[in-house]
Amino acid sequence: MKRFAGIFWSLLFLAVPVLGVAVFAVAPSIDVWLPKDVSEHGSQIDGLFYFILALTGVVFIATELLLFWFIWKYDESIAKGPATYIHGSHTLEVVWTIIPAVVLLFLAIYQMNTWADVKMRRPVMAPTVEVVARQFEWRLRYPGRDGQLGTPDDLFLVNDLHLPVDEDVLVQLKSMDVLHSFFLPNLRVKQDAVPGMKIPVWFKAKETGEYDLVCAELCGWGHYKMKGRVTFVTRPEFDAWLERMYLEQEATQPENGEAMP
Amino acid sequence: MSTATIPAGAPATLPSKPAPRSRPVAAFLSTYVFSKDHKVIGLQFLFSTLLWFLIGGLLALAVRWQVAWPWSDVPVLGKLFAQEGGQMSPEFYTMLFTMHATVMIFLVIIPILAGAFGNFLIPLMIGADDMAFPTLNMLSYWFMWPAFIAFGASFFVEGGAAAGGWTSYPPLSTNPASSPGSGMGQTLWLVGLTFVGVSSMLGSVNYMTTIILMRAPGMTMFRLPMTIWAMFITAVLQAFALPVLTAAGFMQLGDRMLGTGFFSPEGNVVNNAMVGAGGGQPLLWQHLFWFYSHPAVYIMILPAMGMVSDIMTTFARKPLFGYRPMVYSIAGIAGLGFIVWGHHMFMSGMNPALGITFMVSTIMIALPSAVKTFNWLGTLWGGRIQFTTAMLFAMSFVSMFIIGGLSGIFMAATPVDIFIHDTYFIVAHFHYVLFAGTAMGVWAGIYYWFPKMFGRTMNEFWGKVHFFLTFVFLNGTFFTMHILGAVGFPRRLADAYHYETFHHLQPMNAFMTWCAIGMVASQAIFAVNFFWSMFFGPVAGRNPWNANTLEWTAPSPPGHGNFDFQPVVHRGPYEFSVPGMEKDHLMQTDPPVAMPAVAHPAMAH
Numbered sequence: 001m002k003r004f005a006g007i008f009w010s011l012l013f014l015a016v017p018v019l020g021v022a023v024f025a026v027a028p029s030i031d032v033w034l035p036k037d038v039s040e041h042g043s044q045i046d047g048l049f050y051f052i053l054a055l056t057g058v059v060f061i062a063t064e065l066l067l068f069w070f071i072w073k074y075d076e077s078i079a080k081g082p083a084t085y086i087h088g089s090h091t092l093e094v095v096w097t098i099i100p101a102v103v104l105l106f107l108a109i110y111q112m113n114t115w116a117d118v119k120m121r122r123p124v125m126a127p128t129v130e131v132v133a134r135q136f137e138w139r140l141r142y143p144g145r146d147g148q149l150g151t152p153d154d155l156f157l158v159n160d161l162h163l164p165v166d167e168d169v170l171v172q173l174k175s176m177d178v179l180h181s182f183f184l185p186n187l188r189v190k191q192d193a194v195p196g197m198k199i200p201v202w203f204k205a206k207e208t209g210e211y212d213l214v215c216a217e218l219c220g221w222g223h224y225k226m227k228g229r230v231t232f233v234t235r236p237e238f239d240a241w242l243e244r245m246y247l248e249q250e251a252t253q254p255e256n257g258e259a260m261p
Numbered sequence: 262m263s264t265a266t267i268p269a270g271a272p273a274t275l276p277s278k279p280a281p282r283s284r285p286v287a288a289f290l291s292t293y294v295f296s297k298d299h300k301v302i303g304l305q306f307l308f309s310t311l312l313w314f315l316i317g318g319l320l321a322l323a324v325r326w327q328v329a330w331p332w333s334d335v336p337v338l339g340k341l342f343a344q345e346g347g348q349m350s351p352e353f354y355t356m357l358f359t360m361h362a363t364v365m366i367f368l369v370i371i372p373i374l375a376g377a378f379g380n381f382l383i384p385l386m387i388g389a390d391d392m393a394f395p396t397l398n399m400l401s402y403w404f405m406w407p408a409f410i411a412f413g414a415s416f417f418v419e420g421g422a423a424a425g426g427w428t429s430y431p432p433l434s435t436n437p438a439s440s441p442g443s444g445m446g447q448t449l450w451l452v453g454l455t456f457v458g459v460s461s462m463l464g465s466v467n468y469m470t471t472i473i474l475m476r477a478p479g480m481t482m483f484r485l486p487m488t489i490w491a492m493f494i495t496a497v498l499q500a501f502a503l504p505v506l507t508a509a510g511f512m513q514l515g516d517r518m519l520g521t522g523f524f525s526p527e528g529n530v531v532n533n534a535m536v537g538a539g540g541g542q543p544l545l546w547q548h549l550f551w552f553y554s555h556p557a558v559y560i561m562i563l564p565a566m567g568m569v570s571d572i573m574t575t576f577a578r579k580p581l582f583g584y585r586p587m588v589y590s591i592a593g594i595a596g597l598g599f600i601v602w603g604h605h606m607f608m609s610g611m612n613p614a615l616g617i618t619f620m621v622s623t624i625m626i627a628l629p630s631a632v633k634t635f636n637w638l639g640t641l642w643g644g645r646i647q648f649t650t651a652m653l654f655a656m657s658f659v660s661m662f663i664i665g666g667l668s669g670i671f672m673a674a675t676p677v678d679i680f681i682h683d684t685y686f687i688v689a690h691f692h693y694v695l696f697a698g699t700a701m702g703v704w705a706g707i708y709y710w711f712p713k714m715f716g717r718t719m720n721e722f723w724g725k726v727h728f729f730l731t732f733v734f735l736n737g738t739f740f741t742m743h744i745l746g747a748v749g750f751p752r753r754l755a756d757a758y759h760y761e762t763f764h765h766l767q768p769m770n771a772f773m774t775w776c777a778i779g780m781v782a783s784q785a786i787f788a789v790n791f792f793w794s795m796f797f798g799p800v801a802g803r804n805p806w807n808a809n810t811l812e813w814t815a816p817s818p819p820g821h822g823n824f825d826f827q828p829v830v831h832r833g834p835y836e837f838s839v840p841g842m843e844k845d846h847l848m849q850t851d852p853p854v855a856m857p858a859v860a861h862p863a864m865a866h
């Protein structure tokens with residue numbers, strides 16, 4: 001009876017690594033996994049994710065199995081004699097400090113380059129579009145025919161972001177009111193928008209298509225509905241779209257309207 | 262020999278009993294209400310925090326309901342906030358998750374560890390008759406009440422409770438125009454936070470002084486049980502980190518009420534109106550807040566780590582593996598804990614080069630956590646495990662902390678954090694460390710020290726049922742959050758299913774909500790067991806678990822002044838299964854005469 005308890009509890013602890021691995025193994029096949037990545041830098045991020053998943057996966061399985069094994073084996077009802085009288089092991093402490101230290105340090109250094117690519121090595125170019133977040137919408141401002149932001153011919157749109165595919169885009173991110181976060185899941189892009197700051201965000205899409213633009217930083221009661229769409233089209237289509245939008249704006253605006261905020 | 266530990270009828274060292282009181286009401290008040298006895302104060306903290314635990318749990322269920330079945334009528338609880346006939350508004354949803362986290366962090370986890378266990382255990386485990394400053398100690402409990410009232414009342418003021426998240430980032434939290442909860446509710450939130458801080462500070466000063474000055478003869482620092490080491494280092498963390506949060510809280514109050522504009526950016530327009538004084542920086546709040554709140558996450562787990570270490574040695578009948586490395590890794594976590602706060606701000610707009618330094622320090626903080634885990638495993642290895650409820654909870658702490666620690670590495674990796682920041686991956690991470698870790702450690706502590714608190718043991722059978730259900734349901738609720746996070750499912754959204762990327766995740770969220778309901782419901786078993794055992798449980802002697810530390814030499818429950826003899830310490834706290842002894846444990850107070858019987862060759866085998 002006592003042994004039965006030991007078996008029961010150790011199997012419960014065994015269920016942790018077994019089911020844990022199972023969940024991660026099944027998740028991709030039921031489509032609960034990293035969404036499709038269409039960005040150029042995204043594969044670096046996903047690669048790092050898989051690398052860490054493998055690394056932590058090994059540690060997870062190893063430590064959880066050990067835990068299970070010790071609980072199974074050192075059950076008081078089957079173990080013979082008293083517990084081992086030992087206070088530790090200097091060698092073991094050194095080993096299990098140095099090895100993880102080296103692995104972790106490697107991991108830290110290994111990822112720096114990706115971070116620098118995504119957040120620090122900004123392409124030298126004029127902003128493709130200015131995105132101004134406000135409760136609860138994304139206001140977009142494209143440079144008009146003169147190619148410059150902040151001139152009277154700027155084009156204003158809301159939530160419907162169009163961008164050219166296969167080339168660097170530079171988004172100038174601002175916020176009018178509170179914090180928001182510019183999150184493009186399919187491009188592995190996320191950046192908070194902070195009132196009072198102009199933050200550059202850059203990326204390059206590899207495929208045309210239409211994707212979600214999500215607000216990922218709590219911005220008030222309507223945070224959940226602060227949804228935009230981003231559409232990647234080829235350069236000629238993009239130029240044509242810009243021109244069409246521009247003409248529409250001209251047609252609806254009485255005078256060459258005052259610049260919006 | 263060992264029976265000599267507790268001298269029969271030796272009241273000598275205690276001051277004589279107080280004279281019988283003539284005023285029973287005053288006597289009742291000073292014994293149970295405004296008591297200065299650390300044990301009573303500890304229990305006051307315990308009961309209050311358990312009550313708030315229930316409230317926080319119900320708030321969580323309401324949050325989960327909305328996430329699983331957005332805009333559907335909330336059963337039972339819906340009546341309480343009947344808006345549009347039981348359906349919750351998005352404003353209310355933001356209040357719910359804000360107050361769920363606020364209650365759990367500031368009114369449950371921090372005060373239950375330091376306030377309840379710290380108070381109850383520190384004097385008992387170091388062999389002191391009480392805390393160094395009993396009056397401060399009493400105040401530290403009573404200063405929680407203004408916080409209880411402020412947080413509780415905030416639901417009923419105009420605009421409702423705070424709704425800016427437990428992190429209260431400005432400008433959302435400072436401009437009432439930006440959110441209804443940023444009116445009176447946010448002010449009350451800041452007031453409540455300040456009082457929690459005062460309470461923690463009073464406790465912290467007291468714990469440090471008591472542990473440094475009031476240890477029993479022979480109790481050197483390196484003979485302290487891990488629980489006490491953890492409490493000590495937690496107190497140091499509190500003392501250094503809290504002033505920053507308090508100052509930041511006052512700055513936010515200033516912004517809200519005096520127009521100081523510390524966090525108010527230039528040209529801020531909310532709801533088409535210019536607001537705020539300008540000249541400030543929203544990111545400043547984040548730095549100050551996390552400078553406290555990252556160390557605070559360790560305030561929320563180190564004591565549990567200490568308690569789990571003590572419980573595991575008792576029920577593995579084995580010395581702690583690597584006592585000093587365990588102490589050093591706690592100290593290392595605490596030290597590094599002060600230079601990692603920026604990992605909460607990788608996407609905030611903070612200089613990305615600065616992000617790199619925070620990334621390196623954050624990755625390195627996983628190291629002492631790993632060392633602790635290996636030492637816990639080492640402790641079980643070669644042990645003689647007794648499957649008590651306390652032990653099951655303690656071992657599950659280790660199992661679950663592994664998950665929470667490993668997920669931290671994903672988020673510490675800045676490039677990966679770009680994708681998973683502010684998604685359910687983060688929610689999974691901190692629930693594994695805080696619920697699956699700390700809360701399980703707290704239950705381990707309650708089952709373990711209950712006999713000392715009330716003189717009776719809790720029912721083991723129902724304790725195990727409670728453990729089993731909690732363990733299963735918590736993994737059902739939280740493990741799945743990892744893969745939701747891998748899809749990018751954002752946290753704090755009242756309804757995410759209108760996004761193409763997330764619309765297929767509703768069934769999974771429904772599953773998690775069912776598990777959460779099961780998890781909360783299972784706590785009824787605990788509640789009944791707790792109160793039933795208080796009055797009808799089997800009477801426990803001084804040392805029901807055959808443990809070694811000093812509290813087990815005192816009567817259960819200990820009277821005023823704790824010990825009925827002066828404890829003198831002769832050894833460390835973990836002398837289990839010493840070879841050549843008839844009993845499998847040597848208490849810290851057992852006289853050294855027992856040792857010569859142990860032939861040295863036997864020790865060496």
Ligand code: HEM
Pocket residue numbers: 428558559561562604605623624626627630665666667669670672673674678681682683687690691694695
């Ligand atoms: C192995 C060590 C750990 C590492 C490397 C680590 C890393 C991190 C990182 C990088 C974040 C920020 C993620 C983001 O927002 O994008 C985070 C969040 C968090 N961590 Fe940890 N962590 C560790 C252990 C812990 C422990 C022990 C606790 C608590 C006891 C904890 C509690 C939290 C909480 C509460 C948050 C989220 C706060 C919020 O945004 O609401 N972490 N952790």
Ligand SMILES: [Cu+2]
Pocket residue numbers: 179180181215216217218219220222223224226
């Ligand atoms: Cu938002």
Ligand SMILES: [Cu+2]
Pocket residue numbers: 554555558601602604605
């Ligand atoms: Cu942190």
